[in-house]
Amino acid sequence: MVQIRSTLILLTVVLLSYFGKCDQPCNARDLGIEGRSIVCVCNAQYCDTVSREAPASGTFVAYTTSKSGKRFEKSYGSIQTGLPFVKETQSKAQEKVTPYILDNIWGIWTEATLALSAGTRYQTIEGFGGSVTDAAAINWRKLSDAAQSHFIRSYFSSEGLEYNMIRVPIGGADFSTHPYTYNEHPWHDAALSNYTLADEDYFYKLPMIKQSQLVSTDEIKITASTWSPPVWMKTNERITGFAQLRPEYYQAYADYHLKFIEEYSKAEVPIWAITTTNEPINGVVPFVDFNSLGWFPSDLGRWIANNLGPTIRNSRFNNTLILAVDDQRYLLHIYLNGMQRGDPKSIDYIDGIAIHYYGNFAPASLLTNIQNSYPDKILLSTEACEGPMPWDVMRVKVGSWERAQRYTRSIMQDLNNFVVGWIDWNLCLDENGGPNWADNFVDAPILVYGDKDEFIKQPMFYAMGHFSKFIPRGSRRIQVNQRSLFSIDNVAFITPAGNIVMVLHNRNSYDMTVRIATVLIRYIDVTVEAESIMTVEINDAWVSTNTVN
Ligand SMILES: *[C@@H]1O[C@H](CO)[C@@H](O)[C@H](O)[C@H]1NC(C)=O
Numbered sequence: 001m002v003q004i005r006s007t008l009i010l011l012t013v014v015l016l017s018y019f020g021k022c023d024q025p026c027n028a029r030d031l032g033i034e035g036r037s038i039v040c041v042c043n044a045q046y047c048d049t050v051s052r053e054a055p056a057s058g059t060f061v062a063y064t065t066s067k068s069g070k071r072f073e074k075s076y077g078s079i080q081t082g083l084p085f086v087k088e089t090q091s092k093a094q095e096k097v098t099p100y101i102l103d104n105i106w107g108i109w110t111e112a113t114l115a116l117s118a119g120t121r122y123q124t125i126e127g128f129g130g131s132v133t134d135a136a137a138i139n140w141r142k143l144s145d146a147a148q149s150h151f152i153r154s155y156f157s158s159e160g161l162e163y164n165m166i167r168v169p170i171g172g173a174d175f176s177t178h179p180y181t182y183n184e185h186p187w188h189d190a191a192l193s194n195y196t197l198a199d200e201d202y203f204y205k206l207p208m209i210k211q212s213q214l215v216s217t218d219e220i221k222i223t224a225s226t227w228s229p230p231v232w233m234k235t236n237e238r239i240t241g242f243a244q245l246r247p248e249y250y251q252a253y254a255d256y257h258l259k260f261i262e263e264y265s266k267a268e269v270p271i272w273a274i275t276t277t278n279e280p281i282n283g284v285v286p287f288v289d290f291n292s293l294g295w296f297p298s299d300l301g302r303w304i305a306n307n308l309g310p311t312i313r314n315s316r317f318n319n320t321l322i323l324a325v326d327d328q329r330y331l332l333h334i335y336l337n338g339m340q341r342g343d344p345k346s347i348d349y350i351d352g353i354a355i356h357y358y359g360n361f362a363p364a365s366l367l368t369n370i371q372n373s374y375p376d377k378i379l380l381s382t383e384a385c386e387g388p389m390p391w392d393v394m395r396v397k398v399g400s401w402e403r404a405q406r407y408t409r410s411i412m413q414d415l416n417n418f419v420v421g422w423i424d425w426n427l428c429l430d431e432n433g434g435p436n437w438a439d440n441f442v443d444a445p446i447l448v449y450g451d452k453d454e455f456i457k458q459p460m461f462y463a464m465g466h467f468s469k470f471i472p473r474g475s476r477r478i479q480v481n482q483r484s485l486f487s488i489d490n491v492a493f494i495t496p497a498g499n500i501v502m503v504l505h506n507r508n509s510y511d512m513t514v515r516i517a518t519v520l521i522r523y524i525d526v527t528v529e530a531e532s533i534m535t536v537e538i539n540d541a542w543v544s545t546n547t548v549n
């Protein structure tokens, strides 16, 4: 018996070390530019991978990505028992404890103690992902089959970021090679008798989504958004500029969404949610020069209450979520109040509120206010990218660590303010940040070099992964209490399996020592190095068995 047991243990150790070692490391390329981090190069032959290791009871696994070049580097440790808020002094001989704060002056800055309250639970996570735009799918298709497969596995499989969300434009967006909509001809065709998907759907977007579904570890929930309807539905009869929907086409525009859901469903790509038009402010205050439709808030409310809501709810696709606004943080209150004034039923029809990234100078606490005002609606971040602003001199900034930091900060702030999921913009772009028919080039976590059959993963890719891979759908955010003078950016969850997942972000130029107390007298210590992101997964049976939901 003893022999069998030790054989089993030996086998387990061998298997664990085998799987632990099977990660393919980053094939790092240093750009040699001052201040930049490395990128990881993938092609038909090679691509880096990362497996998630389930920590054994009483232990933790940590993953580090740093400006200095670590990418999901694993480290291990065990839960310790003792009072977490007092520290043993360096000298063991003294055998005494001193209060944390008196430890030493430098320590005050470089040490943080965080106490988890796993019993205090907030929102339930839906997931993380990126967008299958025409531009992303066109770039992906430039790669050989083997490189395409590495790309898809990098984002969606168990050896990659395990994305479980996708956003897809309904028709064209600016990240298309030309502006287009469905049912452009004949004009004034309110019955949408000529509604047909585009070549971009059949040759690019649908194949990319289907490949993702084949390797994903969870159901991929897809959110779809219209940028502009056919121009004959609009007051200015143009793809962009100041324009609203003509009232006689309110119903046609609702049907335009239902038809998209039907067409994608026929292609076996179910749509989980639709938004009520991408960035409705763009057609009211036309800052931008790409596909748009303006909505005044009260008109949007009337359209949802009288057309979109009933059309979706009375259809076969009645469980499709309707997400309102789909625009910047600072516009949420204006739109939701206006919609309610336009028709209070609009609020009943919506399931959630979709939020974009480009107004994040407005405080994230706005999101908590919105959640308090609309407690039965989910908040979902549906678009984010770096480099889109007029003052962004560089649209693409290869290897930028500061862009990965901004992603990390924004995702943490959103999650700490009730957001249930975070969808990045283009899954990939070319080296110029396109194609984009309106010359609105931006950065993306992956850049594709089609002529070399190569793609590179930027630091932003790994920043996304520190959340997407380790916070599975169904995880609940839990309370974190700061127990030290200084702290570190953080967010914590309890997973459906009962593990604690905590993401830590050190923006300082020095290492931080972080003590995480899982419950009163149980804790772990980790060192979060300068300018790095760390995800820690802790298996503390005490937490999972002793905390109530
Ligand atoms: C229907 O749409 C296609 C493009 O998808 C177009 O070529 C054709 O002319 C349209 N039919 C009519 C009757 O307008």
Ligand SMILES: *[C@@H]1O[C@H](CO)[C@@H](O)[C@H](O)[C@H]1NC(C)=O
Binding pocket: 313, 315, 316, 317, 318, 319
């Ligand atoms: C939703 O549609 C399904 C059929 O697709 C139907 O069975 C169900 O009753 C509908 N639910 C509601 C609330 O209308």
